[in-house]
Amino acid sequence: MDNSEYEYRIIRDPIHGYVCLSKKESDLIDTPIFQRLRRIKQLANSHLVYPSTMHTRFEHSLGVVEIAYRIANRIKSIKNDGDKIRALRYAALLHDIGHGPFSHVFEDIIARINNFDTFNHELITKDLLNNEEDLKKIINNDLDNVLNLLFEVNNRQVEHCIISGPLDADKFDYLLRDSYHAGVAYGVFDKTRVMFTLKEIKGGFLDTKESYLGAEMGGLEAVLGMVLAKYYMYESVYSHKTRRIVDSMLIRSTELAIENDETFKRESLLYSSDNIEFLNFFKNLNDITFLNLLLNTKYDKARNIAKMIYYRKLFKPIYRKDVGQLPTTIRPHILRLKRKNAKNLEEEIGKIIEIDPDFVIVDRQSISNPLYREPYSDELQEPIYFQDKDKEVSELSDIPTPLSRTGRPTVERFWVYAPVEKDKRPKIENRLEDFIEREMGA
Secondary structure, X not given: OOOHHHHOEEEEEOOOEEEEEOHHHHHHHOOHHHHHHHHOEOOHHHHHOOOOOOXXXXXXXXHHHHHHHHHHOOOHHHHOOHHHHHHHHHHHHHOOOOOOOOOHHHHHHHHHHHOOOOOOHHHHHHHHHHHOHHHHHHHHHHHHHHHHHHHOOOOOOHHHHHHOOOOOHHHHHHHHHHHHHHOOOOOOOXXXXXXXXXXXXXXXXXXXXXEEEEEOHHHHHHHHHHHHHHHHHHHHHHOOHHHHHHHHHHHHHHHHHHHHOOOOOXXXXXXXXXXXXXXXXXXXXXXXXXXXXXXXXXXXXXXXXXXXHHOOOOOEEEXXXXXXXOOOOOHHHHHOOOHHHHHHHHHHHHHHHOOOHHHOEEEEEEEEOOOOOOOXXXXXXXXXXXXXXXXXXXXHXXXXXXXXXXXXXXXXXXXXXXXXXXXXXXXXXXXXXXXXXXXXXX
16 A cells, blocks of 8 residues: 555654654644644643643644554554545544543533533534534545544444554553653553554454454553553543642632623533534634633632632642542442532531632542453453454453452542641541541431
């Protein structure tokens, strides 16, 4: 296959060396909706902890298309299929165009405003691909294939797994890129070895016509390194307590503005599929414009919290417990905590510590153990498969390793944040300990 068409535009990248693009891909990244990604930081508010994490969804998307192409060239059923390669590259390049300001924080904001249980940026990505004429004109006849790669959940094929799966191009890029910019080594893994051992795994004991992106058994240690890199990045960077506090403050500021400022654009944030009004408003949102909306809201509390974020005068953790450390009578209440119950709890805590409950935030944190699986249970997440040549297929959690079936399924933590001075926190924490054990354990 002639690869020269993918060297129309060459961009220097600190993670992968060079990112090469075709003429149409170059046209895609020059569209306004893609250029918007330059103003959406990859790690949202993490720069308030790790100052160099100012990189954006823009360069991440470029990295993903480069890695997807390199993986595809390891897979025999794809590497010489020009149509599959072209659609795969488009899907990799555009997989994040539905991200809103502050990335995943915006998903939580939309879920709360619309009373959804959850919301994800993929829904907006799909709407943009179906409605943005400049994107559709460039992708043209490949649109259906791109949509299939991004959103088909049944009849999985190896190309789907390159876009979204346990060993996908997205993880290859964000673990290395985020680690690099944060200045930490947690996300570093042997990219060269993992990629060299990748292979397509068909049917086998899976008893299916689907195919998956797996690895040869010789890549086991390198894949384990990648899996653990993801876990430690979530533990140390993505879920850092200061970032969680800032994210929670941003959500609280937005909620207060929507509830109390009639001029705040609540209607424009009401989501439904293919809602053009929502999409038109969304296209003008980025980290800067959204924070400015909050800094200029007419409701004092919302504006004050936004200013605290802007000047890094942040809430502090006044209570923190691993759920497993709490009395057994309390744990179920924490694990089932919903927004309405959290609001009631915040009001009670506000009275106890004599702080406006709007400035009290209850937060439950969950970090999944990537190698844990209950014996004899079905995995909710797509497993990672290994196979040597044409031998029997094995699943990662069934392969003996020092980490197999160990630990807990998740790390569950319960936090309370509020703007409390350091010298007052120990006394407040003791009061909260008594309150939570007494009220929630009743």
